[in-house]
Amino acid sequence: MAQNHTTHGYAPGAHPDLPPPVRTTGPIGWIRANLLSSPLNITLTLLSAWLLWSIVPPALNWALFDAIWSATDRKDCWAQMDEPRAGACWAFIRGSFRLFIYGWYPEPERWRVNVAFILLLLAIVGVLRDNLPGKKYWLWFAVAFPFIGAWLIVGGFGLTPVGTQKLGGILLTVIIGVTGITFSLPLGIALALGRRSELPALRAACVIFIEFIRGVPLITLLFVASTMLTYFLPPGSTFDLLMRVLIMVTLFSAAYIAEVVRGGLQGLSSGQYEAADSLGLTYWKAHRLIILPQALKISIPGIVNTFIGLYKDSVLVLIIGMMDILGLGRARLNDPDWLGLAPELYLFIALFFFLCCFSMARYSLSLEKKLETGHAQ
């Protein structure tokens, strides 16, 4: 043996490390481990590849390569293709794009919507970014934004008033989403605290409210808002339909937020409450400084999921005749020029919602990671 070593010129143990076998590292190793590790795995890979091959190229051809981007109507669209309906007719969406964003908002006043959208973006950035100078003022601005936005869009106080029945499209969807999200969080926290309260009457009232709202579909509540709510008000008083819908949507998602926050409150160990008590903190101080920061941190995923649900549910207003993006789109489908272009329309709206909701979901994931302090088991 010793002879052997000397012939190769290495002292025992001095041989330099060989690179790992090609078959276990790099792209080849990855493919072997993740796609071809066993006969079953090979079959699954082949099946998936076949599935993707039969779906993705035709879908891409339809949506991108054979699609028509400018045309006057659907006949014109189809005339430009090799055969009718071979590709998507995005000219339909392009032609209605401004309608989809602004609804019937009066043309000369649309700058107000643009300003409101820009302010909304600023408010979102102000809330989400941590390292902004003057973070406190950004937060105050975000709290004030719903009111500034409402003033810009509805008018009054120096601006030309615009009736709420003129609101539509993405503008309406965003209004419902932002209002619901802003007001349902504080209301939901209050309901959760009420449900956890030691006062039986308060607790019972909160439980009944939460369970009732969670037990019925949102669509029935919207029906109530559109048909019945006027009966509940003093005779002769009228109440804007959009306002009624906003109230219902807010109450609906507040009930769900309340349950999520209650989960967070229950997730805290009782030692936290006892510690706050032994420091002599009052109920409100204990909750503001000790309990809620921790409980809300645990509930972030659930709260964001509820917000996503609320944003998605905003399309239900279509059923009581309000023209959000889906309602406007469906109205455009009845236009004789664009009949039968439902796939294009639904794909466009689906992508819009996907972008909004998926980014919210990703943000909540990153927030969870950021707030993770390692105390949780």
Place this chain on the structure above:
Amino acid sequence: MVQASPNTPNIFLRLWRNEGSRGVIIQIVTMVVLFALIAAIARNVVVNLAEVGKEFSFAFLSWPAAYDIGFSPFIEYTNQSTHLRAAVVGLLNTLLVAVCGCILASVLGFTLGIMRLSSNWLVSRISYVFVEFMRNVPVLIHILAFYALVVTLLPPAKKAIDVGAGAFFLSNRGFYTPSPVFEPGAGMVGIVIILAIVIAVGFKRWAKQVQDRTGKAYPVFWISTAIIIALPGIAFLTAGMPLSWDIPALKGFNFKGGMAIKPEFLALCLALSYYTACFISEIVRAGILAISRGQSEAAHALGLQNNRTLQLVIIPQALRVIVPPLCSQYLNLTKNSSLAIAIGYMDITATIGGISLMQTGKEMETMMIVMGVYLVISLAISSFMNWFNHRIKLTER
């Protein structure tokens, strides 16, 4: 002594500073405000109803509904039937779509969840992309888009696609399948099926007792399956096969015979189930990941085989994590089925809460019925959930 010193606050402030009495004050104030609100609303309702000349009564339920319901698979319904009957048809349709949707959603959701955990990268990515795209799009858009696809892309009945064996057809009027026709003697086979299930359950219990006593294990699954298949099979053959199939056939412009699954039902049921399946798949994934690796290693160390490990160790523990959120997904699916109104499937919201409301102008009464029905369904599902939770709760010493 009689005169209050400046440091002693007045009686109200003292009551407010005492924790017990403060609680009572807060509760009294809450109740007073709540009841005042309810009373004000009730008064407004009475005044407003009187003003428009309506009265609050459920008598309209016995009036003829005078509208058609295209889909009533369980009970007879004509446009001469009452509003009450229309409500029952709607309720049954809601339950039908909810039950079908829950079953489909569970199957699809478990499949997607397990695909997501697959060691095969391609399979897990396909599941991820599908789930993330589908669940971030409102379910109403799924329903409308699916319905539009069925109605616009499928051919008319005359050019229906033959999906299988000249008996299953797909057209824009719906999905046609053969329907079973029971002949005399079929009842007996039905009784034998029930009997076979009872025998199988009894055998399972007996086998468990034997195993507890002696440790001897029978292949319970295979024997019960054999009982459940063989006994009715023998009964079916001896009764002279009392079952035939009514096969749909094209007559004129539409299919006659067989069973037609309407496009509305198809679109609603499939859209609801794949949407809900995306949420279920995440629940299943979380449930399986929640079981630590040590559990299966411990089971293997005890000498349990793979399938016994799954059956006795992994699944019971994973179910404990999976079932509560799964139930709330079922509840969501049931509530989302109210979106049927958007495509004209006649569920409870569309019948009594839609057309009956418009025809009779009884907003209060019809909405109370609809909400009551959904509340009862919700309470039923959540009480089942509580019962199940209690049953499978980890018993710790």
